[in-house]
Amino acid sequence: MAAPLTLLLVVAVTIRAALYRSSLAEVIAERVEVVSPITAWKRVIEGLALLDLGVSPYSGDVFHETPLVIYLFHFLVDYAEITFMLADVISAIALYLAVKEYNKQVVRKKQKFALEADRYPQDCLELIRSPKEMLYIPLKVAMFYLLNPFTILSCVAKSTCGLNNAVISLFILTTIKGNALLSAVFLCLATYQSIYPLTLCAPAMLYLMQRQYIPVNYRRASFWWFVVQYLFMYLGSLFVLICLSFFLLGSWDYLPSVYGFILSVPDLTPNIGLFWYFFAEMFEHFRLFFLCVFQINVFFYTVPLSIKLKDHPVFLMFMQLAVISIFKSYPTVGDIALYMALLPVWSHLHRFLRNIFLVSCVLLACSVLFPVLWHLWIYAGSANSNFYYAITLLFNVAQILLVSDYFYAFLRREHHLIHGLYLKKKDGSEATLVLK
């Protein structure tokens, strides 16, 4: 399988290199859908210039990336293009390996065990996945990530979102490989970069516990011992990172400028998220309240999802990534690309998906309409912000439908695996499952 992957990497890098050389790169780097105030390359350059002048990069209100990123580019600024391409390649390979490992576990451990134990009902055999079908899934995941136009745009715009995605992919890989320490370190790096991956703590712990056969039970000491261990590693490395940043810069400037910026959403530049329009329209005295509501919204889904999906931590991880990229304060298309890359992993759910046609049409149409309505609003002056926000809203509704559809399909497949594929009502007639 190495040959197709190599070919894929070569193709992906060629596309990116060609786009870097074309005049499109400048246009793409300006698009609000692709870069956010945090991830924009232009702002990183500004931060670097300030740093070179001996001024704190966070003085002024331009630069909002973390200190580690600016020191990374302090050395790599001349090789920025290569860095971003490398980040994409690393993400793709990490996802490829992670999915390969995950599939192996699904087939070898769970399914085989269940089959041997004769746990599945007889009519469910067509739901069981054969290794042959799953052969190409890792490659598809890498392809979905590397050839997704969203990823390509994000990489060509040199959005630092590519680096975040690489870190999160590495986190997924190390978690699935079962390395608790590295998993905690990468999760902490991801959190350090953008706060929101904090919620990935839950699936990571659930997965690692499952792997080490620790029962998820509040009364067991082993459960609490593992949680404390993991959190210690996580918080410890977070502490190290934060202190490291402090020593690099010599001040705490960056805390309000990065995390305050993410949490209090002062920059209302339009983007594909839900925050900007809402907070631009709102009366000032409601701002704090709704800010809390919107931010809690991102984190809150962790609780119900973790309870419902505690036996399926990898799917939970996918759900969490999607929720973050939909509800975060400055989303870009690069964030969406990461969870979309994982869609092929759930290709066995396709027979239970209900709205996939509608949703993909809407997502496609919206992605094309973004630049059109932006043009009408900003350049032609004939449309206004409502047009653009309407599309943003539609885009996010479509994403939510997509994710909830996958969620429903997953639960339904699990239900069928326990109760049989052809459900009967009490009186013997055929029953259908209805979600209400």
Added chain:
Amino acid sequence: MGLLSDPNRRRALISLLTRLNAPICVLCYFAAVCWFMGLSFEPFTLRTYMSENAMGSTMVEERFPAGERALATAKEFGAHKKKVGGMPVDWLVKTMQARGLEVFTQRFSRTLPFPDENNERYIVEGTNVYGILRAPRAPRTEALVLSAPCSPGDDNNQAVGLLLGLAHYFRNQVFWAKDIIFLVNEHDLIGMQAWLEGYHHTNTTGMDWSPLQGRGGSIQAALSLELSSDVVTSLDIVLEGLNGQLPNLDLANLFYAFCQKIGVLCTIQGRIQRNDWDSVSGYSHAVQTMMLMVMKQASGRSWGDHGLFLRYHIEAATIKGINSFRQYKTDATTVGRLLEGMYRKLNNLLERLHQSYFFYLMPSLSHFVSIGYYMPAFGLLAVILLLRALDLWVQLATPPSRNEDGVADIEQSSTGVLSVLTPLVISHLTGAALYMLPVRFQEMAVEHFQVSETEAVVLTAIAVYTGGLALPHNTHRLISGEGTEQGWRVLKLVAVLYLAVLLGCTALINFSLGFILALTLVPVASFVTPHVPKLLSAVVLVILSPAFTLLFSVFIFQELQEMPVSFQDGWMLYLSVISQGILDHYLYGSLVYPLIALMVYPCWLLFWNILFWK
């Protein structure tokens, strides 16, 4: 959310939509046409009204007295123009300076990609002269523009004369709060393009111009004046700008309001409005007026010098004086008073014109159709595409028999991807050839054939277009072998969705173009399958292709303008329209030609491909 989650209701709805797909589609199509035709029926339209407070409630008094003097200046200008054999720059500079303006000139030159036979120009060099009247009452942060083109021959002398007369008169008034720029541009749109690019420090089309030495504030509104006779019977307002952009409706309202106040006959599309909307002839008059607007907007051309202003977010219109055989004449003083009134109202603006509509169609000057009313007509057409796509999706999702094992499935899906990708890539390459080749290969064509450059460009375009018909359906067989039943369905699904998105975006930017394309392409998209009678369908497909749409549009446009042409003349006109379209793209950045060549034509080729699926 019941529909999205309850499987029984969903199944019922989907089976209804697939069973009644064809009748619903036909119904939608006719509903769309009827809706569109109904738009110009007066009870369904809205009366125009002034939305902008700053222009609505304030009163201004028009006192411009010097029409006769303006005409004398026009004669002088004409004499100097004839003497110099072009733009009398020195005389204009001197005259404007004498009227107390800050005068500047701008030189520009542009080599056209190929000779423009309509206007007989190839290498264009010229000078723009403009004078700025500085606002005495406010900081110089905003400006208004009055422009008049310096055309060859005796055209538009009166416009320049009136412009100078107004400059003289405005200079002596104290109430101006915005700079007023008086611009005389040479070589109509090319000069205007050079001036606007210079003013805004942009260079989008690779033209050479000298930088502007003087500037006013940011331009709020602009009027372009075309006047070729001493007296006029009516004034016509032209709104359609580049890429179908329209100025804010308030500008048209302002013009209409002053025409009513001063008592000048005013027209739009050169047609007087009638009051007998309830009679058949009155209704057809309104329909024709609106159709003219739709045609003009769809062409994406700038129909007056104002059209280029719109790109810079400046509301602009062209006012044309028309002298016909009517009894009642208006003299230059009255036209001057009208312009004075309009500028005084614009001078009162506190912010950019934004209150009124930007998306509208006008069946007469006093009535308009807003976006909310005309979009359903397009929406009904777009629904057809979505219904067809849904139908195909349902057919694809329920395959007739599933006896192959997993491996065969994977193989089939990979050939499916290939059989969709190949036609897509090939038809887009053909589209790219249609976009690139005509201008690139003109020299070669001129060497080998007995044609002029312009003919070479147009004929190459037509040749590539027809050549494309032969190409794609032969190549996919070479690459992917036998096409499957599944294959064409997937291809058609992709093509239908592609067309829907493409037309949707086009209709948002330029409704008329989107609607006309939808009217012809939607039937094609919905009926084509490999199983319909080949020859007949091929003929229908070709007749509904973008090139033929353009041909029909040329004839219909001539018919609407009451200047019907014979087939021979129509064909010549068609060729010149193509060359003008290509020129508009290279000179001003009009998007219609690349849109047709790079998107619409390849999309149409996909349907052509499906028809000949083997």
